[in-house]
Amino acid sequence: MKKMDYQNVKGTQDYLPEAEVIRRKVRRTLEDVFIQYGCKPLETPILNYSELLSSKYGGGAEILEEMYCLSDRGERELALRYDLTIPFAKVVAMNPNLRMPFKRYEIGKVFRDGPIKTGRFREFTQCDVDIVGVESQIAEAELMEMAVEVFKKLELDVMIHFNNRKLLMGMLELLNTPSEKINEVVLTLDKLEKIGVEGVEAELLEKDLSIKTVTMIKELIVDSQNKDLQYFEQYAKDNETLIQGIEELKELMSYIKYLNLENNCIFNPFLARGLEIYTGTIYEIFLTNQSVKSSIGSGGRYDNAIGGLIGTNQVFSTVGISFGLDVIYTAMNLIGKGNLVESEIDYYVVPINTQRESLLVASYLRQAGNNVEFEMGNKKLSKALERANKENVRYVVIIGEDEVRNNQYKVKDMVSGNERVESFSF
Numbered sequence: 001m002k003k004m005d006y007q008n009v010k011g012t013q014d015y016l017p018e019a020e021v022i023r024r025k026v027r028r029t030l031e032d033v034f035i036q037y038g039c040k041p042l043e044t045p046i047l048n049y050s051e052l053l054s055s056k057y058g059g060g061a062e063i064l065e066e067m068y069c070l071s072d073r074g075e076r077e078l079a080l081r082y083d084l085t086i087p088f089a090k091v092v093a094m095n096p097n098l099r100m101p102f103k104r105y106e107i108g109k110v111f112r113d114g115p116i117k118t119g120r121f122r123e124f125t126q127c128d129v130d131i132v133g134v135e136s137q138i139a140e141a142e143l144m145e146m147a148v149e150v151f152k153k154l155e156l157d158v159m160i161h162f163n164n165r166k167l168l169m170g171m172l173e174l175l176n177t178p179s180e181k182i183n184e185v186v187l188t189l190d191k192l193e194k195i196g197v198e199g200v201e202a203e204l205l206e207k208d209l210s211i212k213t214v215t216m217i218k219e220l221i222v223d224s225q226n227k228d229l230q231y232f233e234q235y236a237k238d239n240e241t242l243i244q245g246i247e248e249l250k251e252l253m254s255y256i257k258y259l260n261l262e263n264n265c266i267f268n269p270f271l272a273r274g275l276e277i278y279t280g281t282i283y284e285i286f287l288t289n290q291s292v293k294s295s296i297g298s299g300g301r302y303d304n305a306i307g308g309l310i311g312t313n314q315v316f317s318t319v320g321i322s323f324g325l326d327v328i329y330t331a332m333n334l335i336g337k338g339n340l341v342e343s344e345i346d347y348y349v350v351p352i353n354t355q356r357e358s359l360l361v362a363s364y365l366r367q368a369g370n371n372v373e374f375e376m377g378n379k380k381l382s383k384a385l386e387r388a389n390k391e392n393v394r395y396v397v398i399i400g401e402d403e404v405r406n407n408q409y410k411v412k413d414m415v416s417g418n419e420r421v422e423s424f425s426f
Helices: 015-038 086-092 138-153 165-174 179-189 192-206 211-222 231-232 240-258 305-310 326-332 355-367 383-388 401-405
Strands: 047-049 069-071 077-080 103-109 122-130 156-164 265-267 283-285 297-301 318-324 345-350 373-376 395-399 408-413 420-424
Touching: 015 103, 015 122, 015 138, 015 231, 015 305, 015 326, 047 086, 047 326, 086 103, 086 122, 086 305, 086 318, 122 138, 138 240, 138 283, 138 297, 138 318, 156 165, 156 240, 165 179, 179 192, 192 355, 211 297, 211 420, 231 240, 231 345, 240 265, 240 283, 283 318, 318 326, 345 383, 383 395, 395 401, 401 408
Parallel strands: 156 265, 345 373, 345 395
Antiparallel strands: 047 077, 069 077, 103 122, 122 318, 156 283, 283 297, 297 318, 395 408, 408 420
């Protein structure tokens, strides 16, 4: 019989208990903060009709190339979800009686057949919050504050880069970019950090833009004054899109200042976010120490997606934020935070030739509300204590024949080294 060569599908991985404990802590932290901010839980199917996910209101051409497609026995064309945003938009479209504003969170697996790099896989977990029914930038401000709170609790230093797609598109219109090319140019600008100014210029020239337009876009990128919103106001007189973008950014910045978030948020006029779905504010979250180069969270406003799915021109004011569980876990490991997670076990019960009696004590401690691990492997006491130290278990319960005779058990504190005796009727 041929031996099977077991391996994971490329871009997927197993998380053994040591890793999964950290991931669960991250997940719980995120969920606790989501609930703290009044978000309601939601769960959507992993399996969707490919027509829904390939909608022009979905992830755009680049993500559609990475979509996992399949069919069922009825020959229906299906796909695995590549994010949680379009399934959420579908829920709102299918449930017109939802009370607005509607604020939901969802944590779940998504799938993309894309390139693999540090913190990015083909099967990964997203943790999303979306708010529908709020036109004001106060919704964006609350999500950005929530993100700062999440990473504060995870002890990760982050910076939120933010911009507005209307600012970018308005400027591109003023620089005589053909309307049918604007989204392509935005996608190129989104690569600025990766390919640099010269790379952006070269890619724009390949898009059959006029030399004059490419030159003006390059001048805009390299102008040292462009980090200040006032720089863009001088161009705003004749372009309504640009005017709206500036007004929305001013409103958002006023909330950022009022909430004392200025040290964690920075205006980045060339942040573009590659997805065509975005209509206004956009933001990405980066580690300040750059141990992971890619963003560890992102989002923005997408007011046209829900109405588009319904098939109407109705605008549903919608803004969301997404955190990547896997990339946050990778970041925590890279900077050593993964080793600081405390054990979830309150007591580790070690029998010394007293299996039955020790099992009774373990049961008693569990019924009192404790998390208890019972040693079933007949480990010697020295080995059991060594394991407790490795796994950061603070209290070890030792039960030998003497303890049973005296109707008691011994509790060893692995931090202080102190021992105490508790009475117990066997």
